[in-house]
Amino acid sequence: MSGTTDVRNEPGDTVIRVQGDGVVLVGDLREPAGPDRHGAAVLLHGGGQTRHSWRHTAHRLSEAGWAVLSLDLRGHGDSSWAPDGDYLLDAHVGDLRAAVDVLGEPPVLIGASLGGMTSLLALGADPDLARGLVLVDVTPRTERAGTAAVTRFMRAGRDGFASLDAVADAVAAYNPHRPRPRDTGGLRKNLRHRSGRWFWHWDPRMVEEPQTAPETLDANEHRARAAARSLRVPTMLVRGAGSDVVSPAGARELLDLVPSAWYVEVEGTGHMVAGDDNDVFTGSLLEFMRHIADGTGADRPAGPSRPG
Numbered sequence: 001m002s003g004t005t006d007v008r009n010e011p012g013d014t015v016i017r018v019q020g021d022g023v024v025l026v027g028d029l030r031e032p033a034g035p036d037r038h039g040a041a042v043l044l045h046g047g048g049q050t051r052h053s054w055r056h057t058a059h060r061l062s063e064a065g066w067a068v069l070s071l072d073l074r075g076h077g078d079s080s081w082a083p084d085g086d087y088l089l090d091a092h093v094g095d096l097r098a099a100v101d102v103l104g105e106p107p108v109l110i111g112a113s114l115g116g117m118t119s120l121l122a123l124g125a126d127p128d129l130a131r132g133l134v135l136v137d138v139t140p141r142t143e144r145a146g147t148a149a150v151t152r153f154m155r156a157g158r159d160g161f162a163s164l165d166a167v168a169d170a171v172a173a174y175n176p177h178r179p180r181p182r183d184t185g186g187l188r189k190n191l192r193h194r195s196g197r198w199f200w201h202w203d204p205r206m207v208e209e210p211q212t213a214p215e216t217l218d219a220n221e222h223r224a225r226a227a228a229r230s231l232r233v234p235t236m237l238v239r240g241a242g243s244d245v246v247s248p249a250g251a252r253e254l255l256d257l258v259p260s261a262w263y264v265e266v267e268g269t270g271h272m273v274a275g276d277d278n279d280v281f282t283g284s285l286l287e288f289m290r291h292i293a294d295g296t297g298a299d300r301p302a303g304p305s306r307p308g
Helices: 051-063 089-103 114-125 144-156 164-174 184-190 214-229 248-257 279-294
Strands: 004-008 013-019 024-030 039-044 066-071 108-112 132-136 191-194 197-200 235-240 262-266
Touching: 013 089, 024 051, 024 089, 039 051, 039 089, 039 114, 039 279, 051 066, 051 279, 066 089, 089 114, 108 114, 108 279, 114 132, 114 214, 132 279, 144 164, 164 184, 164 197, 184 191, 214 248, 235 248, 235 279, 248 262, 262 279
Parallel strands: 039 066, 039 108, 108 132, 132 235, 235 262
Antiparallel strands: 004 013, 013 024, 024 066, 191 197
């Protein structure tokens, strides 16, 4: 495997750096925990998150025999900010292709929200890029009120927070499905402290135009439908039952475009379903990955296959 390795991060992880288009992406690489190796998976977080939101998922996948690369997207976490402010989807797709090149094999792409849309468009452009796709609460059709709420949340922290408790309050207000953490120390990985205040560690330009312009969102939706229609790899859609970003109608449309896709709806979660560390999400993901490892990823298990 090529790429530049660096210091250890969490136990079992090696921090790597990937050269993207004008940016350097930082990721955690975790090798399989046992002797069996089924392949590789790339975990891509949603807008405003970091690679650390996948830590439990990465651990479980590693235990199941997968090499796992969790990336900070450009402008997020420890990855560099785009010098030209380019956070359009094509820039993210180019970064993902560079990361797959480092792995040296087609991985399973597992993407939440922005990470999922990036993965979908990347496969639409190159059907051989990956051997499987998991879309976590993202479909070609998204509810604009929900995406606007995400944008408002990200913009609201631009001036920073007086304390970690204030950060936790803001997160709880946006995501009431998840219990407010008693220990706010875990938020530090997503924040930087300067001038006496806590700031989210992402580039605020990513929630400005042209990324958020209506015409950009319309074009993204059109391209995502075309990409979904062309998918030829095992695909799974995971939707948070309380999501305000992916509606049941949006999920049904994706399943019409990809009739062989698995569908999982997770009760008690919203748009941030991947970060809720729930057994339904993890169990469904591991089952899907087992089918891919066995070469039967297109065969859906028994049970509901469409939203009600």
